Amino acid sequence: MNRVVVLTDSRYLGQRMPGALIEALRARDMPAVSARADRLVAEVRAEEGTAPEPVWGMRRALPALRPGDLVVPRTRNAFALSLLAQAQLRGVRTVNRWEAVQAVRDKPYAVLLLARAGVPTPRTFLADRPGALAGLPGAVWPLLLKPPYGDNGHGIVRVDSPRELERLPWSEGMVLAQQYVDVAGVDVKLYGAGERVWAVRRPSPLLAPAEEWPEPVPLPVTRELRTLALACRDVFGLDLYGVDVLPSPDGPLVVDVNDFPNYTGIAEAPDVVADLVESRLTEVVHP
Structure with missing residues (x-):
């Protein structure tokens, strides 16, 4: 049976994601496992047929990936991203893809892509x-x-x-x-999973660390905000993403895009993300 492997690292264990996604998948009796990249060691070697090389952990080995499996990365760990690239090279499906994660992490490259697509920014x-x-x-x-x-x-x-x-x-x-755009210390966070888009209002991350923020306030997703979110999704080719927006007097301005956010304040997000992952895992892949 094909499996979902959620690739993460220790610093995300205390956050909502990816734990809530794994719980939602297991509630559907889907084979979902997590792998902490900061506890793994991978051997680089020549291809041996179609069998993936083993990946050893400090406590246990990561299950050998097969082409029908699906990897979901929630990590900024450089080693984890190399494992993600390795999985793709062996034909394993991923949500998000390595290329998309790399593009949003490289902020100078990201702003060049946004500018080329006509996405409004400061x-x-x-x-x-x-x-x-x-x-x-x-x-x-x-x-x-x-x-x-x-x-x-x-x-x-x-x-x-x-x-x-x-x-x-x-x-x-x-x-x-x-x-600098003065928005009175409040910005808008857009969350996306496939075609679904949510919006919340929250304190600016420039004012206090994220762990000190109050619960964000849900906002209606206007046509303008939805168009902006989907434009950012398409620029990078992301499945799971977040967009930081400044509600300026001249209209919303994008200041950052990230992959697989925490979906803080969005109660239905784990089930919606699980829907997307399940559909991707079960889709028929034609050679």
């Missing part, structure tokens, strides 16, 4: 280092400086003037800078 600049931004016109300040591989708002710095760049500690190499 004014955005890329530079080799923060100091190179000093010559930007006064009208674009303040700026939010973002690391090239950011995660959940970590490493974002607000800079109000070119002078602040002179004493700014920055160890991230290149920088992505976006014009």
Whole structure:
């Protein structure tokens, strides 16, 4: 029987996802297992027929993957993503695909894809280092400086003037800078699973760590928000995704896209995600 393997790592064990998805799948008597990538070791070797190489764990081995299996990654772990790529190379189906996860993790590449697709974002600049931004016109300040591989708002710095760049500690190499948009400390999070889209209002991640946020408030999904969410989905080829949006006076602006979010505040999300995973697992794949 084909199985669902949820590829994750230790830091997600205390979060809602992927645990809620695994519970929803098992409630349907579907064979679903989790694998913690930070406890695994994989051997790289030449192909031996169609059999996948073994992956050993500190406690137990990851079940050998077969082409009919389905891998669902909820991880930012570089090693886990290499396992995801390995699975795809061997014909295992995935939700999301390695290429999509890599694209949203690489923030400079992501903003280039969004711009090419015409997705509205704040004014955005890329530079080799923060100091190179000093010559930007006064009208674009303040700026939010973002690391090239950011995660959940970590490493974002607000800079109000070119002078602040002179004493700014920055160890991230290149920088992505976006014009600061004042939304009174509240932004919108869009969640998507296939064709389903949800929206919530929440405090800006710039104000406090995520673990200190109150429960988000559900919002109606307007046609504009749905169009924006699906556009971001299609730009990256994602199945499970989140979109961070600023409700600016000139319309919603996308400031980040991520893969397999936590779906915080969306009670029905685990079952909807399980529906998508089940349909993908059982679909007939033609050679």
